[in-house]
Amino acid sequence: MKNINWEELVFSYTETDTVIRCHYADGKWGEPYATTDKTIQLHVAATVLQYGQAAFEGLKVFRGEDDQIRIFRMRANAERMQRSAGATYMAVPPVELFEQMCLMAVRENIDWVPPTITGATLYLRPVLFGTEPKLGVGPGHEYELVIIPSPIGPYYRGGFGKMTTFIVTRDVDRAAPRGLGPYKVGANYAASFRATEPAHAHGMDALFLDAKTKTYIDECGAANFIGIKDGVFVTPRSDSILPSVTNDSLRTLAEDLGIPVEVRPIALTELSEFQEAGACGTAAVISPIDKIIDADTGVIYNFGYAPGPVFTELYHALQDIQYGRREDVHGWNTIL
């Protein structure tokens, strides 16, 4: 293992030995390869720069107490990248290629998978973008898929417990229904910064409502909303949120634990009937929410000052699978 101070890692980029690259041209994918070069030569007229042909993914690699290395739900991320590629008219990477490249990234950078005890993990950031120079508006025919590994620190230093506050955003639409909302494409994030950056400046994050009616909960910053209402796990059904792999995993675990699950539109005003609220995603698993502020109406929805019992149980259940402490009955881990 590398001799670095794992304890000091946060969620930011740390350069590792290699990245894995693969180029698409002439209608086919080439051979993936590892390179120490983290820069690329890109034509200034490349379609990624002109028309935003870019998609990315994010998944984690865990070193268990048994010293086994597990990649969590690689296939689900591969399939989501395929959907993002299709939505932006890019070449669709085969699932097998995506998985092969993730495995190469981990094997090549195995010494960068942090020790269990630190709570840090190796994050994989796959990114796909258009490289063909093009001035006429239209998709290119050349693409690059890169897997960028980076060790990252635990989202919660000192354990699951830090609460997040959200502020309701009405003046920015993150994504349009039937637009790019359910895809993990760069443009959605650029579109969200106008709301998330001012919220971050106040130590909060932005809660987006549905673009059309501003009635229902959409995304929680760069995460899905989840809530507990009278013992039921409730999460939004919406065409403009990213289908989160974490959310899907938590719903499955909730059902395993006998917790009923509902996926349906959630009106903002219904939040007053929720006992627990949270944001879920790969980075934090669950970020429990203490309050959601609606500055336009003056209403504040409160969910307490500590993580609730249902989220606490689900958080530990999922982490136990990721670290190999609980049987992986759903076959989510790829063990190296």
Ligand SMILES: Cc1ncc(COP(=O)(O)O)c(C=O)c1O
């Ligand atoms: C907009 C958005 N929603 C939800 C999520 C959570 O998805 P996942 O659980 O697959 O990380 C992410 C993070 O990837 C995201 O960027």
